[in-house]
Amino acid sequence: MSFSFDIEKKSTEVNLARAGVIHTPHGDIQTPAFITVGTKATVKSLTPEDVSKYVGSQAVLANTYHLYLQPGDEIVSKHGGFAKMMNWQKDNKPLPTFTDSGGFQVFSLGQALGHGVSKIATSEEISKRETIEETSNHEKLAHIDDDGVTFNSVVDGSKHRFTPEISMQIQHNLGADIFFAFDECTSPLAPKDYQRKAISRTYEWAKRSLAEHKKLGVSKATGEVQALFGIVQGGAYEDLRKESAHHMAELDFDGYGIGGSFTKEDMGNAVRWVNEILPENKPRHLLGIGEPIDILLGIENGIDTFDCVSPTRIARNGAIYTYDGRINLHNAKFREDMSPLSDDASWYTHKYTKSYVAHLFKADEMLASTLASIHNLKFLTTLCEDARKHIISGTFLKFKEDFIKRYYKTGE
RNA sequence: UCCGCAGUAGCUCAGCGGUAGAGCAGUUCCCUGUUAAGGAAUUGGUCGUAGGUUCGAUCCCUACCUGCGGAG
Numbered sequence: 001m002s003f004s005f006d007i008e009k010k011s012t013e014v015n016l017a018r019a020g021v022i023h024t025p026h027g028d029i030q031t032p033a034f035i036t037v038g039t040k041a042t043v044k045s046l047t048p049e050d051v052s053k054y055v056g057s058q059a060v061l062a063n064t065y066h067l068y069l070q071p072g073d074e075i076v077s078k079h080g081g082f083a084k085m086m087n088w089q090k091d092n093k094p095l096p097t098f099t100d101s102g103g104f105q106v107f108s109l110g111q112a113l114g115h116g117v118s119k120i121a122t123s124e125e126i127s128k129r130e131t132i133e134e135t136s137n138h139e140k141l142a143h144i145d146d147d148g149v150t151f152n153s154v155v156d157g158s159k160h161r162f163t164p165e166i167s168m169q170i171q172h173n174l175g176a177d178i179f180f181a182f183d184e185c186t187s188p189l190a191p192k193d194y195q196r197k198a199i200s201r202t203y204e205w206a207k208r209s210l211a212e213h214k215k216l217g218v219s220k221a222t223g224e225v226q227a228l229f230g231i232v233q234g235g236a237y238e239d240l241r242k243e244s245a246h247h248m249a250e251l252d253f254d255g256y257g258i259g260g261s262f263t264k265e266d267m268g269n270a271v272r273w274v275n276e277i278l279p280e281n282k283p284r285h286l287l288g289i290g291e292p293i294d295i296l297l298g299i300e301n302g303i304d305t306f307d308c309v310s311p312t313r314i315a316r317n318g319a320i321y322t323y324d325g326r327i328n329l330h331n332a333k334f335r336e337d338m339s340p341l342s343d344d345a346s347w348y349t350h351k352y353t354k355s356y357v358a359h360l361f362k363a364d365e366m367l368a369s370t371l372a373s374i375h376n377l378k379f380l381t382t383l384c385e386d387a388r389k390h391i392i393s394g395t396f397l398k399f400k401e402d403f404i405k406r407y408y409k410t411g412e
Numbered sequence: 413u414c415c416g417c418a419g420u421a422g423c424u425c426a427g428c429g430g431u432a433g434a435g436c437a438g439u440u441c442c443c444u445g446u447u448a449a450g451g452a453a454u455u456g457g458u459c460g461u462a463g464g465u466u467c468g469a470u471c472c473c474u475a476c477c478u479g480c481g482g483a484g
Contacts, residue, residue: 039446061445104445120444154447185445259445288445310444317443317450332439369449
């Protein structure tokens, strides 16, 4: 069985939104869908059963950079791929997986390291970018050239090199159903001419990724066909985004990722510029995004799948999503709040009070991270499921507006 | 009863003749292809009580109170 994508229903209200199904050798993904991040072949603080059963995640995304360094992609391959290694399945049936190419680490361990630079910037920060000078070579853990990236391991400091070819070889060992071309993710604070250079480099790397993938054939780990997605870059610039989208659209990828940096205000626009160009019949993944509002904007503008560390990261630090906005369980007012974490009785986290989970956070208990992570992942997973239903029933816009009205009513 | 030691932020403790600091706790904030169970900000004190010395006492002196240890 191989890879394909069916569009089940195009939105009757907005041009780009659609509900679909991604078929993979390890099961289907109903889209739009939130893909849970398990960087090192584990979703932090959760068992695979938590993720499949209590969250209901359809797929997990792991990272090439991290698994290459630890435990090493050859070991992952000996397990039959990272899905098997981490026991990612439900009722003994395999579930789909993604791997990211390691391109993002070029940014997060390179230009961004030590600067507190996020890939999401405000336009204000971008206008002040000249105050951010080039990081000195001693501080950076990654150095980019046209052929690839040389970097130092965050595990032990040892020196390594990624090229598009090496990323493909590693990802064939990791064995995900869907994996990404090796790209360069730029800082939102990088000047435009650098971002222009980065999209042509990403284009060259995309062609090399595709060629290497074809040469390698099926996954070494699973013996199955893998789908390769090309990545569109271009920062917050409309012309660069469109140029990059045209680059990728002309290549024979199975689907597309939209990566890189956006301004908070322009994310929906950037996604629309790109998705109006990308071929309609191929799935589109928005890399590393999702706050609830961003997910709705992405779906409206033609995104099929998302992944994001935010739900689990903020969960580990005490924050959870609610339909009335994000709350911080460290706040004193939750000490005696007897209401359930989730109002929905069908959710696993309905059984726990805010007071209890707040206590777990204050006591520094591991279960706090577990419960909050289950909750936040369930929230985003459900958000995507609900969006899907409303696209099919033709009521997406009202659903989106109602959600946003309620979510932002109380704060921000 | 005597001797010694100690009383400084909610807790554990620094400090010093020029009207006080830290860590933790507390109170908040931040996190978007995870170097993240991470990071940041910030509120708290008539320095045990009462006198005295001094230009000036949390610091030196006296008494008292409280706690701990020792002697009896």
